[in-house]
Amino acid sequence: MPTKRQHYVPRVYMKAWETQVETIKEPNKIFNGVYVYDGTNSIEGCSRNSVLWKPHLYTINFRHWYLCSSCAEVKKYFVEKIYELMRDSSSKKIYGKKGFSIIKTKRSIAKHFFDFYDWDFYYDNGDCAKKTSIVRQVEEMNCYILEDSFDAFFETKWERTLNEFINAVKTGVPVAIGQSERVIPYTVATEMLASFFIMLCRNPQFDAMGIYSRIKERILYPVFISMFSDSDDNNEMGKSEGESYADDLMRAIWYSELYKMFYKPSGGFYHRAIETALNGCQMILFEAYDGAGSFITSDNPAFKHECNIETKNTNGLLFPLSPRFLLFVGKGTDGINHVDYRMANADTVKFFNGIIYRNRMEKVISSTKEIEQII
Numbered sequence: 077m078p079t080k081r082q083h084y085v086p087r088v089y090m091k092a093w094e095t096q097v098e099t100i101k102e103p104n105k106i107f108n109g110v111y112v113y114d115g116t117n118s119i120e121g122c123s124r125n126s127v128l129w130k131p132h133l134y135t136i137n138f139r140h141w142y143l144c145s146s147c148a149e150v151k152k153y154f155v156e157k158i159y160e161l162m163r164d165s166s167s168k169k170i171y172g173k174k175g176f177s178i179i180k181t182k183r184s185i186a187k188h189f190f191d192f193y194d195w196d197f198y199y200d201n202g203d204c205a206k207k208t209s210i211v212r213q214v215e216e217m218n219c220y221i222l223e224d225s226f227d228a229f230f231e232t233k234w235e236r237t238l239n240e241f242i243n244a245v246k247t248g249v250p251v252a253i254g255q256s257e258r259v260i261p262y263t264v265a266t267e268m269l270a271s272f273f274i275m276l277c278r279n280p281q282f283d284a285m286g287i288y289s290r291i292k293e294r295i296l297y298p299v300f301i302s303m304f305s306d307s308d309d310n311n312e313m314g315k316s317e318g319e320s321y322a323d324d325l326m327r328a329i330w331y332s333e334l335y336k337m338f339y340k341p342s343g344g345f346y347h348r349a350i351e352t353a354l355n356g357c358q359m360i361l362f363e364a365y366d367g368a369g370s371f372i373t374s375d376n377p378a379f380k381h382e383c384n385i386e387t388k389n390t391n392g393l394l395f396p397l398s399p400r401f402l403l404f405v406g407k408g409t410d411g412i413n414h415v416d417y418r419m420a421n422a423d424t425v426k427f428f429n430g431i432i433y434r435n436r437m438e439k440v441i442s443s444t445k446e447i448e449q450i451i
Contacts, residue, residue: 080135082223084280085128085377085441086230092238092398093373093443097121113440113447121445128375128439133280134222138215140328144189147335153219155186161213162197169200170210222331225338226278234271238397241268245361245415257416265413266354272395272405273349275378277337281437284333284345285380288326296322357393358408360416363401368422370399370443372429372451374436381431394431399443402428426451 090110097109098121112127113119136143136150144151159182162170172179172188172195179188179195188195192214197205241264248258276282283289301318336344364370373396382391392406402420420428433440433451440447 080132080220081125081129082131082133082135083129084133084278085373085375086226086234086275087124088231088234089275089377090124090128090373090441091235093441094124095443097445111442111445111447113442114438115440119442119445119447127441130280132218134220134226134278134331134334136219136222136331138217140331141190141192143328143332143335146332147339149221149339150219150335151186151189153221154214154217155182155189157217158185158192158214161210170197170205171200172197222334222338225334226274229274229338230271237267237271240264242361242397242401245417248415248417251410251414256418257410257414260413260415262411262413265359265415266350268359268403269353269357269405269412270350272378272393272403273346273353274337275395276393277334277346279376279378279437281376282330282333287345288329291329292322292326296325300325353405354412356407356409357405357412358410358414358416359412360404360406360418361401362404362418362420362424362428364399364420364425365422368420369425369429371396371402371425372399372432372440372442372447374432374441375439376435376437379435381435383431390428390431394428394435396428396432 093110094108095110096106097111098104098106100118100120107121107123109121109123110127111119112122136147138154141154144154162172162185163180172185174188174191174195177184177188179185193211195207197207197210199205241260244260244264245258248260251257251259297319299318300322301315304318304321305315333344333346337346341347362371378393378395380392381394390404392404395403395405397403408414429451440451
């Protein structure tokens with residue numbers, strides 16, 4: 077299976093941090109990129125295309141065929157591909173058979189889709205076709221609709237969404253004389269809120285605010301470890317196999333959540349989170365003063381922050397928008413389109429950068445090489 081780069085932090089999002097960078101190995105070779113810091117003593121210049129991606133991260137392989145019961149577009153995709161394999165791309169046409177049912181059309185493939193492994197295969201002249209070869213080809217099929225959906229939202233819309241939001245806040249009418257809170261168009265506010273939650277959900281460590289971990293550790297791990305550990309002699313092997321099976325099932329649940337986000341109008345974490353935020357949250361847009369430093373971002377750019385030790389009340393959702401702007405979403409009652417617009421001095425920038433740094437998975441993205449000055 078060829079490597080397919082799927083960026084869990086969109087390249088168009090990282091574009092705001094792009095600057096003239098250099099590498100440690102070739103300090104005199106200057107190019108457009110971002111600075112990447114992994115917590116060591118070194119910071120490296122990299123192109124946006126080369127960082128924060130995983131191979132086939134959002135690829136739904138046919139082994140997750142059971143998702144198709146709730147993901148109609150995924151099933152439709154695999155039905156099309158199976159039909160193409162059997163009837164279009166083969167020099168000798170193939171059809172399937174299960175019991176007395178002949179499986180030759182897209183409609184019949186869809187009808188018997190969930191019985192695929194019980195099919196027998198024949199050429200149109202009646203000769204048997206090699207089932208193992210056909211099954212292997214089907215099992216190698218990949219569906220990329222999740223990646224395509226992310227690209228359609230972020231790669232084509234993010235810069236417009238960002239610019240419209242910032243312009244709306246900076247030019248919005250204050251709710252009262254001398255107050256920093258501005259009223260902006262509701263659609264602009266909800267588009268930014270949607271961008272935050274989509275960025276949150278697309279992270280490979282997405283945990284649905286802790287729900288996934290509880291499901292996996294309290295339910296799935298015990299069940300599957302017990303299933304695979306059938307004797308004292310293979311407890312360790314059974315534990316490993318059980319955890320692997322549970323992890324793969326959780327990955328499928330994540331795919332299902334991402335599918336609901338793009339293809340269903342309600343249900344799932346994303347739609348519930350949006351509804352909750354619209355009914356009980358407000359946003360604060362921070363803009364760094366000239367000379368106050370710049371906001372960083374990370375491989376976990378949209379996250380929930382909770383801390384009862386800090387003197388400042390920063391329990392809420394954080395989302396660095398660019399080196400100059402940072403979005404904070406917290407509890408509020410005035411409506412999501414009432415946005416507080418605040419300027420950030422050097423101490424405030426460093427304060428939020430510390431939170432961003434501590435909530436990273438591994439890497440930090442910066443527009444400056446002197447990252448120790450802003451963390």
